[in-house]
Amino acid sequence: YxxxxxESLTSFTIxxxxxxxxDYAFCECNSLTSVSIPNKVTAFxxxxxxxxxxxxxxxxxNKVTSIEYGAFDGCSSLTDIILGSSVKVLEKGAFxxxxxxxxxxxxxxxxxxxxKDDEQPVFPEDMPYSTIIYVPxxxxxxxxxxxxxxxxxxxxxxxxxxxTDELQITPDDNTADIVWPSVDNAATxxxxxxxxxxxxxxxxxxxxxxxxTSIAFNAPDRDRSDMPEQAQSAGFSFTVTGxxxxxxxNLTMTAKDSKGDTIDEKEMSFTTKGGIPTSxxxxxxxxxxxxxxxxxxxxxxxxxxxxxxxxGQEVK
Numbered sequence: 429y430x431x432x433x434x435e436s437l438t439s440f441t442i443x444x445x446x447x448x449x450x451d452y453a454f455c456e457c458n459s460l461t462s463v464s465i466p467n468k469v470t471a472f473x474x475x476x477x478x479x480x481x482x483x484x485x486x487x488x489x490n491k492v493t494s495i496e497y498g499a500f501d502g503c504s505s506l507t508d509i510i511l512g513s514s515v516k517v518l519e520k521g522a523f524x525x526x527x528x529x530x531x532x533x534x535x536x537x538x539x540x541x542x543x544k545d546d547e548q549p550v551f552p553e554d555m556p557y558s559t560i561i562y563v564p565x566x567x568x569x570x571x572x573x574x575x576x577x578x579x580x581x582x583x584x585x586x587x588x589x590x591x592t593d594e595l596q597i598t599p600d601d602n603t604a605d606i607v608w609p610s611v612d613n614a615a616t617x618x619x620x621x622x623x624x625x626x627x628x629x630x631x632x633x634x635x636x637x638x639x640x641t642s643i644a645f646n647a648p649d650r651d652r653s654d655m656p657e658q659a660q661s662a663g664f665s666f667t668v669t670g671x672x673x674x675x676x677x678n679l680t681m682t683a684k685d686s687k688g689d690t691i692d693e694k695e696m697s698f699t700t701k702g703g704i705p706t707s708x709x710x711x712x713x714x715x716x717x718x719x720x721x722x723x724x725x726x727x728x729x730x731x732x733x734x735x736x737x738x739x740g741q742e743v744k
Contacts, residue, residue, distance in 0.1 A: 435459060441601065441702050444468055444672045449476055458482055464602040465489045467512075467629070467670045471496075474519075478502050487602065488512045489670040490535070490630065495522040498548070504528060510669050511535065513643050520545035527552050533562040533585060534571075535643055542576045550576075557581070565639040587638040592663035595681055595694040601673040601702035609663045611683035611692045616641070618682045621668065629677065630668065638664045673702035 431437060433456045440454070442465060451473035454460060458481045465472065467489040477483060479502035486500065490512035500506060502525040509523070513535040520543045523529065529551070534540065542550045557580055563571045565584035572582045596607040606619065617634040633642050671677065676699045683692040719730045728743060729736040735743040 429453065429455075432456060441673055442466055442469065444675065448472065451475060452478070455479055462486070464669070465492065466602055466672045467491050468672065472499065474498055475501065481505060484508065486510070487669045488515060490514055493517070495519060497521055498524065501525050501548075507531070509533070511540065512670055513537070515540050517541045517543065518550045519543050520550060521548035522550045524548050524550065524552060527554060529555055529559055531560045531562060532580075534577075535564065535585070537564060537567055537642065539563075539567075539571050539574045539577045555580075562586075564642055565635065566641045585640040587634055587640070587664035587666040589638065590663045590665045592665075595679075595696050597679060597696055597698040599671075599698045599700045601700055602669065602671050604668045604671060604677075604679075604698060604700065605665065606668060606679065606681075607663060607665045608681045608694065613685050614683040614691060615686040616684045617664070618680075618684065619666075619668075620680045620682070621671075622678045622680075624676050624678075629671070632666070632668070634664065634666075638666075640666075671700050673700050675700050 430450065430453045431440070432452050432454065435458045437457045438459045438461060440460065444466060447468055447470050449469065449472035452475050453473070455475050455478040460480045461482050462485045463477060463483065464487045468491065469489050470491045471494070472492070474497040476496070476499050478498050478500065481503070482505055483503045484505050485508040486506065487510040488495070491514055492512055493514050494517040495515060497519045498521040500523050501521050504525060505528055506526045507528050507530045509529065509532045511532065511534045515534070515536050518540055559580045561571060561577055561580045561582045562585045563582060568582060568584050571577045590607060592607050593609050598605040608617065615636055619632045621629045623629055630643060632640060635641050676697065678695065678697045681694045682690055685691050721728050721730055737743060
């Protein structure tokens, strides 16, 4: 119940140090409009965001495995949902009372289990069959033939066509818009995002049509005749979600031919917006004089007209 019924709360940045969110933590925050749960969060409890009436979009990071009981129940304005690649189970009532849902983007390679419950099903009973379920292209058939997911309009996740001749990145707090040019004879485009330590955060593989085929380290070229057609464009645009706020990353885009040989490669670094400073060193200089003092047996930082501990906490 940490922020339950904070009815004037409109936005909230979940710090990178958080790995779990408790039951009812944000329930009935009626002014909260969007939620992005970063990759370090592995679990959140029941009714966590229940009855957030103004919530329109939610993005679940790639380490959450289960959407718990009634997590978003009663979010009547929720239209767009993104489920990370590790989501395996949607517990009963997870999105019950969300009558406005228009799109669900699910990065999981297998359809998550949808718990059946006659009194409180996962999705609203009147959710229209025109609701679009976006899934990795190579698993389109698996979703389309599923007894629940297949009830709706299943389509492949795809990058948007655009005009560009260079790699471009526009980062936000937990997302990054990536634009890259098409390459002649390319069969796949592999986007690899690493942190400053060189650790791979995510790998996305697109086919020549710009359809996301998998989230894996390697994926063979596949041109499936049962997939919807998409015209070849001069470039592609795609939004990567689940990134940590205020964090530096390196992106490598590799275009490969049908044999898997690299025919083009581009690199670029970027830093997401937001984030909460964890120490005084994280605060960006802005020509404000900073000095250290020793007071009451403690070293403090004087910066302008404010005082901080060495851990970055303001001292009143």
